[in-house]
Structures are given as C-alpha cells and as structure tokens.
C-alpha cells in the first residue's frame with residue numbers, strides 16, 4: 001500500500017490496530033484470489049483497488065469533501081443512491097464483512113447479533129476503517145431489529161438518518177416508500193446545500209441504471225455452459241461496486257463483460273467442464289467475506305450466481321427513466337426498490353420466485369442457501385426456500401455461518417458432500 | 424488378489440475396511456485416532472502390511488474428518504457419501520435413512536434409489552454426539568458403554584441444556600443432589616436421543632428404513648430409545664460402526 005498514514009491519522013484512526021488489519025488482508029487476498037489461474041485480465045482493476053483498499057478510494061472521497069461534497073454511508077440496497085447523486089453527494093457502502101471488527105461490535109452489542117451488524121459497529125467504534133470515518137452522515141433503515149437498535153448506538157457517535165422501510169409490499173407501502181425517499185431527498189439537499197431538480201435526478205437515475213446494466217452483463221456471462229470467470233472474482237466486483245464511483249464502476253464492469261463475452265466466444269474457461277454449478281442465496285457477503293466462495297470453488301463446484309444483496313438484488317430491475325416531476329421520479333424509484341426481495345418483508349414470495357427463476361436461468365445443479373448466524377429473518381425464510389427448491393426437484397443445502405474460520409473444515413465436509421451428491 | 428481399502432479417520436476412532444473383488448470384507452479393524460491423523464494413517468498402513476496387504480498397491484479411499492491425512496489414499500470422499508454407501512450395502516437397501524452418531528458430529532443421510540438425496544449435520548456444537556456422551560460418562564466416572572447400560576435402568580431425570588458445558592454442570596449438580604446414577608445416565612441418553620430425533624425429523628417424513636451406524640450402534644439402549652423417539656424400528660448391526668470405511672472401500676471398488 002502507498003503511504004496513507006498521514007491521511008489515516010487525520011481521520012483519527014487507531015493506527016496500531018489498523019496496521020494489524022492491513023497485514024492480514026494481503027495474505028488472505030493472495031490465498032483466495034491470486035492463487036486462481038487464468039483470471040480475466042480486467043480483474044486487474046479490482047486487484048489494484050483491493051491492494052489499496054483503505055487508501056485510494058478514501059483519498060478520492062477526502063478530495064471531494066475538500067471541494068465541498070458530502071459523503072453518505074449506507075447499509076442496505078434499499079437506500080436509493082440516485083437521490084444522493086442528484087444532489088452531487090457521494091454514496092459509499094459501509095457493511096463490515098470481517099471478523100476483525102466483530103469483537104469491537106460485541107463491546108456494545110449482544111453476542112447474538114448478526115456478524116454483519118457487529119462488524120459494522122465495531123469498524124466505527126474501533127476507528128479501524130477509513131470509510132466509516134469519512135462518511136459525513138450514515139443512512140440507516142428499519143429493516144431488521146438488530147440494525148434498528150444498532151443505529152441508536154451508532155447515532156451517539158456519528159450523525160444518523162433513518163429511513164422507515166415498509167414491511168409489506170402493498171400499493172400503499174410503495175407509496176409510503178416514495179414519501180420516505182422524498183423526505184430523504186430533503187435531508188440530502190440540506191446536507192449538501194444543493195437542490196435536487198428533475199433534470200439532475202434523471203441524470204442520476206441514468207447513471208445508476210447504467211451501472212446496473214453493466215453488472216448484469218457480467219452476471220449474464222456465467223449463464224452459459226462455459227464459465228469465463230470464477231464466482232469469487234464476480235463477487236469481488238460486486239463488493240467493490242458498493243464503494244466505487246458509479247460511472248467508473250459501470251465502465252470497469254463493461255470492460256470486464258466485454259472480455260468475458262470474448263472468452264465465451266473463444267471457449268476460454270476457468271473451471272473444467274463438468275464443474276457443478278451452484279447458486280448461492282441468502283444473506284449478504286460484505287467485503288472481505290470470501291469464505292464460502294473459496295470453500296465451494298475449491299471443492300469441485302463453481303458459484304455461478306448470487307441471489308443476495310451482494311448479487312442480483314443489487315442490480316436487477318431498472319428505474320423508469322425520463323419522468324417529468326420529482327413526485328413521479330420518487331414513485332419510479334420506489335417501484336424499482338420495492339421489487340427487491342429481502343427477508344425483512346412479509347410475505348416474501350417474490351424471493352422464492354427469484355431463486356427458482358435464477359436456478360433455471362443459470363442452469364444450476366444445486367442451491368446453497370446461506371444464513372449469517374443470528375439472522376433470524378433469513379434463517380426462518382430458509383425453511384420456505386428449501387421447501388420450494390425440493391418441491392421443484394432442485395438439490396439444496398442450508399448453511400449457517402459467521403465470519404470466523406473455525407467452522408471452515410466442517411463447512412468443507414458439508415459442501416464436498418453436497419457436490420458429491422450432485423453426481 | 425485385488426483388494427479395496429477404505430479408511431475412515433473419525434475424530435475419536437479410525438476404522439479400516441478391506442474388501443475383496445466381490446465386495447466381501449476380508450478384514451475390519453478399529454483403533455483410536457489419537458492426536459495426529461497422520462500418525463494414525465501410518466499405524467493403519469503398518470497394520471495392513473501385517474495382514475499382508477500393501478495399501479500402496481491397492482485402490483484406497485480415505486474418508487472422515489482426517490481424510491486428507493492419508494498420503495497413500497488415491498482419493499478422498501466425504502463421510503456422508505461413504506456412510507450412505509456402506510449402510511446401503513450392510514442393510515441391502517437403496518432407500519434408507521442413515522443416522523450416524525459420530526464422535527464430533529452427528530449426520531443423518533437419506534438415500535433414494537441408491538443415491539444420497541439429502542443430509543443434515545449438526546453444527547459446531549457437540550450436543551447429540553458421541554463426544555457429549557463421553558464427557559457425561561466422565562463426570563459419572565463410568566465408561567460410555569456402561570453409561571448406556573445404566574440408562575436402561577433409569578428414568579425420571581432430565582437435562583435441559585443442549586450445550587455440553589452447561590449440560591455437564593447440570594449433571595454435576597444432579598450428582599450433588601444425590602440423584603441415582605441410573606437416572607442421570609437416562610437423562611444424558613434422553614438428551615442425545617431427543618436432539619438426534621429432531622434432526623432426523625427435519626430430513627424425512629417417515630416411511631423409510633432407518634439404520635444406526637457409528638460407534639454407538641452396539642449400545643442396545645440407544646437403539647431402543649431412538650426407536651421410541653422416532654416411533655419406528657431402527658436396524659443396526661455390529662459391523663455398522665464400519666459403515667464409513669466399508670463405503671469408502673466400495674467407492675474404491677467402483678473405481679470412483
């Protein structure tokens with residue numbers, strides 16, 4: 001990593017602890033990523049971003065702040081980036097995906113909180129992640145109970161704005177979410193000092209739609225028999241998309257998609273023929289959570305798609321463009337975001353439909369349904385997911401895990417057995 | 424003569440099975456796994472040599488949690504697949520539910536038409552495993568098999584905690600309060616059986632032949648209690664503890 005020490009100091013970070021993190025990441029990345037063979041060349045961009053993960057993008061954000069721009073940190077794919085971008089603000093994802101931050105979170109949260117929440121709170125309170133220091137405002141949502149209460153604790157340390165997410169998907173809920181988006185827009189305007197106009201919002205909608213389309217192209221490349229990219233690499237692209245500038249993200253994803261299309265045309269692949277095709281469904285895999293992908297892809301199978309917020313839920317469905325009033329635009333945004341199927345909603349049959357559809361589209365041999373430990377919502381929904389898949393004759397393996405490595409061997413046995421079962 | 428060797432390195436004991444060309448066992452043996460799976464694999468190799476079988480010269484498959492520690496194995500296959508294959512052969516049935524109470528994990532496997540259809544394994548915690556039984560037997564100062572025999576004569580008491588550590592302190596306070604050993608032993612077995620029955624219930628609605636494999640299959644009372652909990656007969660055999668090793672040897676024979 002280049003020398004960012006002064007920047008980290010200025011951000012008030014705990015340098016000593018942060019050093020420990022900086023030391024483990026390159027080894028982990030080397031073991032999991034760089035050991036793969038025949039990776040697409042375009043992955044070089046993401047390798048570079050990871051090698052400077054706490055340096056390069058943070059310094060861009062700080063530059064932007066010096067020019068008066070505001071940075072909003074978000075934790076959920078329901079929070080509309082478009083509104084922030086329309087006010088010339090910047091969005092950065094803030095979900096923690098490393099065990100490194102969990103003990104910090106456990107200082108203030110019950111142990112029986114999901115690791116994603118614990119890591120996110122720990123990263124802030126322990127001052128070991130620049131993104132958590134940089135964000136001018138955190139935007140939370142009322143999705144799961146763990147998050148709702150964690151916001152109250154984080155709110156003592158950093159300005160928080162909470163969006164009230166509906167729990168159902170009736171027309172009145174979609175209207176309500178549109179109102180919440182409008183209210184959020186007012187807060188963003190106040191924070192940034194910039195007015196959101198119809199024109200600016202349409203531009204922002206287009207920018208994010210382009211990013212979605214580009215990511216969809218990368219995903220589409222693994223629908224066919226030939227697998228030109230590993231699941232791990234695709235996951236990395238998705239994870240970084242939460243942090244990057246959306247226009248650059250679209251550009252890089254398109255470049256990668258071009259290369260993958262070319263590889264597909266030439267039959268260049270990263271897995272031998274006959275490798276079992278797995279759809280992962282379930283809770284999000286925040287960076288640097290690569291554990292399951294690594295185990296699966298070193299057990300004779302490949303992850304061809306993720307039905308996750310770090311997967312299809314992030315880019316599927318576009319926002320209708322070219323509306324002529326803000327009111328219509330907020331409604332168009334709400335309609336798109338409310339198509340997302342998170343286990344926080346009831347009923348959530350759309351998610352079952354999604355999983356069955358993706359299993360077909362990606363011609364998977366089996367589904368692994370993943371649950372972050374202590375996520376009661378996805379855990380409970382796992383029953384319905386497994387039942388629907390079994391009824392459809394699609395093999396499914398339910399797995400519960402956290403960010404530690406202590407269960408890696410047990411998981412490997414289960415996953416290898418599942419792959420053996422697939423034939 | 425061509426032989427097929429299966430080695431099942433479990434967390435507590437290591438089972439070896441050698442089959443002839445017809446799939447008939449020519450030798451079966453078990454030993455403690457000890458601290459190092461690598462050393463155990465070497466002991467197995469030497470014992471095989473004594474029997475006149477050089478594992479390097481015959482097809483050999485390793486399974487179990489120490490499966491990667493067998494340098495002379497041609498391949499590793501998970502214990503799920505091996506237990507299923509071994510049990511199907513032992514009980515001559517392609518549609519079977521296998522309950523294997525192992526040292527560190529308990530697995531329940533359902534096969535249909537001779538192939539694995541579904542399986543569940545307990546998670547990190549050791550409730551409902553052989554380890555749980557061992558720890559409790561220790562607190563009662565008896566051997567695990569004695570604990571089973573005692574349990575058959577007991578009744579009444581119960582342990583509520585699923586966690587081995589908490590359950591152990593429950594056992595200790597039962598001892599302290601003067602509860603009879605038989606009744607405590609009963610409570611221990613009852614706790615394992617309930618946990619395993621719940622897991623099994625998740626996998627299958629009933630109707631299939633159910634068999635018990637693994638080290639506890641020789642304990643008659645567990646088989647009986649489990650049958651009662653599942654409300655159906657459970658079959659077992661003394662060779663059932665070798666199900667994993669036999670399945671591995673059969674896999675070697677299939678050339679897979």
Ligand code: SF4
Pocket residue numbers: 075076077078143144283284309340342343344
């Ligand atoms: S899983 Fe649900 S709460 Fe979490 S990021 Fe996704 S949509 Fe938001």
Ligand code: SF4
Pocket residue numbers: 114115116117143144145146147283284372374375376377378
């Ligand atoms: S994984 Fe579950 S518990 Fe964790 S933040 Fe997401 S919805 Fe909440």
